[in-house]
Amino acid sequence: MLIGFLILLLFQFAGELIVVFSGLPVPGPVVGMVLLLMGLIIKGEVPEYLRIPSEALLKHLALLFVPAGVGLMTHFGLLKQDWLAILVALIVSTALTIVVTALILNPSAKKLHRLSRVKHGQDTLGEDSH
Amino acid sequence: MEFWTFFAAKPLMWLIVTIATFIVTSWLNRRLGGTPLLHPVLVSLFLIIVFLLLTGTSYETYFEGAQFIHFLLGPATVALAVPLFDHFERVKKLLLPLLLACMAGAVTAAASALLVAQALDASLGTLLSIAPKSVTSAIAIGVAEKLGGYPSLASGLVLITGALGCILAPPIYHILNVTDEAVKGFTLGVSAHGMGTAFAFEYGLMAGAFGGLAMGMTGAFTAFMLPLLVPLLGIG
Secondary structure, three states, rough: HHHHHHHHHHHHHHHHHHHHHOOOOOHHHHHHHHHHHHHHHHHHOOOOOHHHHHHHHOOOOHHHHHHHHHHHHHOOHHHHHHHHHHHOOOOOHHHHHHHHHHHHHHHHHHHHHHHHHOOOOOOOOOOOOO | OHHHHHHHHHHHHHHHEEEEEHHHHHHHHHHHOHHHHHHHHHHHHHHHHHHHOOOOOOOHHHHHHHHHHHHHHHHHHHHHHHHEEEEEHHHHHHHHHHHHHHHHHHHHHHHHHHHHHHHHOOOOOHHHHHOOOOHHHHHHHHHHHHHOOOOHHHHHHHHHHHHHHHHHHHHHHHHHHHOOHOOOOOOOOHHHHHHHHHHHHHOOOOHHHHHHHHHHHHHHOOOOHHHHHHHHHOOO
């Protein structure tokens, strides 16, 4: 558990270092996540000591958004000024995204269905994670 | 009053308020059948902000305590690689159509939101905060910061997008005649991140698994895509 947590921090650290030295405009933890994914693909499995802290963190992921979200209270002026633009943009773009993604994927529906039915029952991201 | 002054100035107080509020709102949401409109994060934000305003507490004071929770977002984002790897193993033979759908969906989400908001005269800070609205807050908060937007505004917009996705998806599936569980789940994950994924589990386990895969893929892709797309659209 502790080793797994340390591994997550080290991958985050590696991600932050790469971002600082390359000037890549991407968050350090995202680079760390890509590095860890590559490591797992090379290793071929998720070791138990990494799975336990990872799933513990992800189970409560939604809680971790609260501190940043409360910062909305510093943006009331912006919200008052831009609320209509924000609302229209979110509705239009969410509907368009659903249409585009579904239309591209729909022709592959049968294949997706067949393939994933064989390997079922694996652990999936729980409903608390966002 | 002396006790209040003493306690309110302590980081511990805001740590307790944040966790306790979230536990109560999660419980309430479960009791109400898990509706995305009363998502525990949305309700927690509302309650905590009201509480801070009523007690005249600044966000800086609150964050002195809440930062200990906020810090865990970093390792949690890295941890997203674990479920992503699990899903990849399952569907690697079909990666091409999935990647294509994810990339097209992610570009559509960001570009259409930016163009509509820009046409309606939204300010630059709003535009840069709206760009990552379709990806999980774990990633959107960091992306908004990198782009020069407001992380807190971005995390609020992410939640509203999640709720909208859960409301809009069923009628759109009906109109487009989308009936397959995997397609429904993946589409929800691309357009509405973790909230869409949670909603997809109502269609079945397979829909939920594809939602989780889509959420991870879209988040990672968007983080690398937005720094290129934003200047391309002449913003910033």
